[in-house]
Amino acid sequence: MKTKLLILMAVGSLTACANTLQGAVKDGSTNLKTASDWVENNRDEIDAAAAQTGEWLKKGGNLIGRGMEKTGEVLQEITR
CATH class of the missing domain: 1.20.5 (Single alpha-helices involved in coiled-coils or other helix-helix interfaces)
Structure with a gap:
């Protein structure tokens, strides 16, 4: 059972x-x-979002580049 x-x-x-x-x-x-x-x-919405993301990446890359440039300038001033 x-x-x-x-x-x-x-x-x-x-x-x-x-x-x-x-x-x-x-x-x-x-x-x-x-x-x-x-x-x-919604292909047009996806394309618009992709374009906006590309712009944000460019701006972010530019900010990083400027930050590295300023950091390099400060380091050069310190080592003089």
């Missing part, structure tokens, strides 16, 4: 795990489809 009960409990647990995994896969594929559809329908 105990053996049958243990087998029944094991089958129930495995069924629950399989259903959970199946649900996770379904949710993942739905999210991927939604994201793909959004990308297709």
Whole structure:
């Protein structure tokens, strides 16, 4: 009797795990489809964001360059 009960409990647990995994896969594929559809329908927004990001990277690079230049000038003054 105990053996049958243990087998029944094991089958129930495995069924629950399989259903959970199946649900996770379904949710993942739905999210991927939604994201793909959004990308297709909002290409101009993505391009604008990419352009803005490029501008920010240029400005950040310029700031770093100027900071390095000033640091070099200060170090030269210190070593004189």
